[in-house]
Amino acid sequence: MSIKAMHWAWNHRLQPSAKVLLLALADIADDQGFCWPSNRTLAEKCCTSERTVQRMLKQFEDRGLITIERRFTEAGRQTSNGYRLALGRTPDNLSPSTASCRGEGDNADTPGVTQLCHPRGVIAVSPLEPPHNHHKEPPLQPQGTTNRKSLEISPSVKAAEKSAIEQLLTEIPGTHAQELLDELAYALENRRIHGSAVAWFAGLVRRAKAGLFSPVGAHVIDARRRTQTAVKDQHPKAEHPSDTDTAQHYLAGLQKIVSKRAGHGGLR
Missing domain, CATH: 1.10.10.10 (Winged helix-like DNA-binding domain superfamily/Winged helix DNA-binding domain)
Known part of the structure; x- marks a missing residue:
């Protein structure tokens, strides 16, 4: 690339x-x-x-x-x-008309x-799902802008693709957005994506909006994250001592040395 x-x-x-x-x-x-x-x-x-x-x-x-x-x-x-x-050409930032970019099968609502x-009559499924899985869920409804700061995106996502993936989640509720991101993380970890992660994720989002998304590996990523969080809560990191505490500890040690030598006839 x-x-x-x-x-x-x-x-x-x-x-x-x-x-x-x-x-x-x-x-x-x-x-x-x-x-x-x-x-x-x-x-x-x-x-x-x-x-x-x-x-x-x-x-x-x-x-x-x-x-x-x-x-x-x-x-x-x-x-x-x-x-x-x-x-070498500078982008002209002129968006073409909706009709000129509308793909086959698009409609005025999208x-x-x-x-x-796919050929007519063929049900579109995620690359991770078996062809016989036709599980249908209620379509996701827009609920405003997703709080991106609270979402965890796989470190395997390239920096150049992260902003595009975040943009695709603009109208996805936070809980469902994290589930889609976990599905993406699972696919990347298991090398199920051969090509652009953005294009793959765009298809996943479209399926989720249509109520056709059925998670395959998202629960694996979610369970691992919950386990890591529980471990951190049980074993919090020790706080680093302040500079003042360090200095006081050092001076107390020197004072003990001085007192010990004074008890043996003074400093030499």
């Missing part, structure tokens, strides 16, 4: 689905901003369809965000395209946010 490319991608104001795709390109680009993923790979990383990926890539090219390089094998057969990010795109 190129830090320069990720920083460049973050600075562009785009609709959510387009932003995730641009971040996916930056996540696999080299220091010169070049990468050559297939449309299928990008669709899987962004939880969308290949057709939506193709449309948004064309929009990126029209806006000058990327240059598409058609690549061919020695036999003349076309292979996956190469994409060069315009890292502008620009592409739903998990």
Whole structure:
């Protein structure tokens, strides 16, 4: 991953689905901003369809965000395209219209946010859940801004991804937000995420809002955190003595030495 490319991608104001795709390109680009993923790979990383990926890539090219390089094998057969990010271009901070960034399956209630795109009739499930698990819970309802300071995010989350993950939790209640973060921590610890943690977590949040989230490993992370908290409460760290206490202890020791020597005929 190129830090320069990720920083460049973050600075562009785009609709959510387009932003995730641009971040996916930056996540696999080299220091010169070049990468050559297939449309299928990008669709899987962004939880969308290949057709939506193709449309948004064309929009990126029209806006000058990327240059598409058609690549061919020695036999003349076309292979996956190469994409060069315009890292030298300053972000124009102009958000495209909602219609231009609306992914396949989006609706007016969730502008620009592409739903998990699967063939019709296929139930979208989290990569951590078995296909037969269709457990449905009531959708999470927005309850204002989440208190981010009280949430614990896995140290495995990259610094460049932390702010995006926090932003995705803006409308998630605090208790449910921590459960989603614990599910993310479990997935990262067990190497279940192959690609962008932000894109994976965005899909998890969408499922939670739709009432389709069923935790797989969140309880493991929560139990470990509770155990660590209980141990700390039972064995609090000893307070460090103040400078005054240290000085008084040192002087008392000197006084004992002086008194002892005085009892043996004085100092020599």
